[in-house]
Amino acid sequence: MPVLGLLLAPALLPSCSTRTDAEAAGTATADSAEAAKPVVIDSVQLQAQAMRRDSLKADSIVKASGQLPGAILPGKRIIAFYGNIRAKGMGILGREPKEQMLAKFRKVQKEWQEADPSIPVQPALHSVTITAQAAAGKDGKYRLMNSKATIDETIQWAKDNNAIVFLDVQVGLSNLPNELHKLEPWLKDPIVHMGIDPEFAMETKGVKPGRKIGTYDAKDVNYAINFLARIVSENKLPPKILTVHRFTQGMVTNYKNIKLDPRVQVVMHMDGWGNPTLKKDSYKAYIEKQPVQYTGFKLFYEYDARPAPHHIMTAKEVLSQLNPKPLYIQYQ
Structure with a gap:
């Protein structure tokens, strides 16, 4: 305005x-x-001009040094535990008691470090922070945000364990412009990054979450990139990481129109579960064949190993059988 x-x-x-x-x-x-x-x-125009100046400055630094100071990728491989510390059903992050979960987390980090000693492991907690809901809620948007106490506690868990944090967003029938600003106070922290999940982006589908698989277009991903880039510039932060979940063709449209910015490192994350062959095929179809910047791969404790003899892929299997080798690994 x-x-x-x-x-x-x-x-x-x-x-x-x-x-x-x-x-x-x-x-x-x-x-x-x-x-x-x-x-x-025109404050919008002035902000756009400032964004362009900062982007050009960032571009010049990247050309001179290869990356912006403090960038995590590609110098490290992120190993993340996903879920919500208040919910057992959303993933490993909240399924087991805290100390038991953290012990498993340290074991997984060790497995990845041994599988590829050439690149340091960066631990991460990936917390579903704005969550799609079965109930419409007061405004009919089918999503609910975690309390401040839950977000703060998750970030503290990360800090206590030398980890970074991803705040994940499932917008339901809302949209990114109406939701992302709610997370800005936490995103000013250098260790806090963001994920967006097209599966539960239902605004263009017109149905509540769970009835269909949702979608984001390149313009939605660009909105998230610009949102994070502004926070980086205004708060003089190292680059943020944006993870975009994907396991079908339609979840991300017009990927070639995604506009990268040095202030934001984008991970296209293969989010599907199933047997190893299916997972590798999905990675090839939606991640390898439609590259954006960096790649991610998810492993499911509860679903990948069913039915026998299916199994959860090991670190060595992932690294030897996927191209490019993912720099973001997530366990749910």
Whole structure:
């Protein structure tokens, strides 16, 4: 929305004309009144100009040094546990008691580090923070945000264990412009990053979550990138990471129109479950064949191993059988 600002009237210089004093006074009064009128400032345009300047500056740094200071990718491989600390049914993050979960988490990190000693492991907690709901809620948008206490506690768990955090967003019948700003206070923390989940983006589908698989277009991904880039610039932060979940063709449309920004590192994350052959085929079809920047791969404790003899892929299997080798690994 435009912001109004006042422009001070310029000093009046002596006139070189032959006007009468009355005429001159009248003109001065009119000129002063005109100059004192509020000037409309297009804050959206000014913000866009600042974003472009910051993006160009970031581009120049990347060209000179390879990446922005503090960038996590591609220098590390992120190993994440997914879920919600208050919900057993959403993933490993909340399924087991805290210390038992953290012990398993450390074991998984060790497995990945041993499988590829050439790249350090970066642990992460990936927390579903705005969650799609079966009930419409007061505004009919079928989503619910975690409490401040839950978000704060999740971030503290991460800090206590040298991990970063991803706040994941399932918008239901809402949309990213109406939801992402709610997370901005936490995203100002250098260790906090973001994920968006097209599966539960139902605004264009017109049905509640769970009835169909949702979708995001490149313009939605670009909105999230620009949102994070602004936070990085305004708060002088290292680059943020944006994970985009995907396991079908229609979940992300027009991927070639996604516009990358050095301030935001984008991970296209293969989110499907099933036997190893199915998972590898999905990765090839939707991640390898439609590349954006970095890649991710999810492993499901509850679903990948069913039915026998299916199994959860090991770190060595993932690294040897997927191309490109994913730099973001998530366990649910």
